[in-house]
Amino acid sequence: MVTAGRTVFSVQKYNVSFGDNEIAIAVERFGSPLWLYDFEIIEKRVWDLRSFGIIRYAQKAAPNINLLSRMKDLGVDVDAVSAGEIVRALRAGFAPSQIRYTADIFDRDALALVKEHSIPVNIGSPDMLFQLNETGIKVPLAIRVNPGFGHGHSHKVNTGGELSKHGIWHEELVEIAGKAAELGFNVECLHMHIGSGSDYIHLSQVVSAMEQAVGSTIAVIPDLKIISIGGGLPVSYSRDKPAKRMDLERYYDIWDSARKRLHSHVGNYLQLEVEPGRYLMAESCVLATEIRAVKKMGKNLFYLIDAGFTDLVRPALYGAYHHISIIHRNGNATGEEANVMVAGPLCESGDVFTQEEGGVVVSRRLPLAQVGDLLVIHDAGAYGSAMSSNYNSRLLAPEVLLEKGNFIQIRKRQTFEQMLSNECET
Ligand SMILES: Cc1ncc(COP(=O)(O)O)c(C=O)c1O
DSSP states (O other), rough: OOEEEEEEEOOOOOOSSSSSHHHHHHHHHHHHSSSEEEEHHHHHHHTTTTTEEEEEEEEOOOOOHHHHHHHHTTTTTTOOHHHHHHHHHHTTTOOGGGGGEEEEEOOOOHHHHHHHHHOOOOEESSHHHHHHHHTTEEEEEEEEEEEEEOOOOOOGGOOOSSTTOOOOEGGGGHHHHHHHHHHTTOOOEEOOOOOOOOOOOHHHHHHHHHHHHHHTTTTTHHHOOOOOOOOOOOOOOOSSSOOOOOOHHHHHHHHHHHHHHHHHHHHHHOOOOOSHHHHHGGGEEEEEEEEEEEETTEEEEEEEEEEOOTTTOOOHHHHOOOOOEEEESSSOSSOEEEEEEEEEESSSOOOOEEEETTTOOOOEEOOOOHHHHHHHOOOOOSGGGGGGOOOGOOOOOOOOEETTEEEEEOOOOOHHHHHHHOOOOO
16 A cells, blocks of 8 residues: 555554454453464465475474374474474374484483384484484484584574584584494485575575585485475564565475486485474464553553463564554554553563564554453464463463364463472472
């Protein structure tokens, strides 16, 4: 929409297919705060990636077993980064061969589960190879390569280079791959999770690094079958301008060309694997909260809501932006707006949803609202509920899935008894 002298973009409120009404009904039924997912969005995002030979869901983004089982039914494989994630994947019905354990260490529980169920492993440290060998089982292996450089939306998520703990250092790759082969492992996959998404200059660097990794290891792992390009596909959290979706076709073509070049070099048919978390989940979920206090601090206006960084930590951890909207519950919409800061209930000054990287608190233009109105935090499906905690002895919020018009509770609200259940009364 263009008005005299300036361009005004109509702000799209929801990415999910439900709206204010459904959220208000869900809060009425399940209470606040509440995670509300839309399975239709997840299905669409899986469909977007259908060109890739293997879609492996990085479940760390949202590991509820009900989401996992539905993704399995869509033909998606799964990544597990801990013993707990292996247990979740098995509980959701994945066959062990559809799971891959990716980590830089084996804790003892993870090693025991890998051994018990013969779960394929993506090794991120040489010690993992030797510990796996000691178990006597020979599972299919991937090797996670650290190509010597990284990328990420924050220093806290940088995935490669000398300051990263992830993967086998590229200069040691041939030696470790050779050792794995010598020990009788079938190394079927080389993996690189660098997260370049739509940064094409960086992406070309990652593609060359992958080509180099495959080229250098042909002699020692001739049975390579898969190149896994990791996750890191971005989504647009901002609503300031019309959402610019990543050009997936271009992304796929770049990798597919590399795959074809490698195919003629290696001689084996190579499958392309993508391992997204955020891309599949972020837009599928909102965090619905209730405004419990509205107060002025000097010239600043605060909405204090009943969810904190114990629910959604991304703003406090990375200064991550999430779109926010208001649902007026008592017919009290005035049409007026104000600059508002949105904060949570925790006894922590960093418990603010409107902050930038480095903890700088900023305001957001939002409708004037009252206590009792709902405040909706959007695009909260990836690293949202998954990163919740019991800090300040706050209870984990319930998760609800809207599927074919029905609300399905997929996680109950935690109770105080459950929170205390492992504490020994001495
Ligand atoms: C090994 C690995 N694969 C995939 C992912 C998923 O990344 P994203 O959610 O950015 O797609 C991660 C995220 O940390 C990861 O560590």
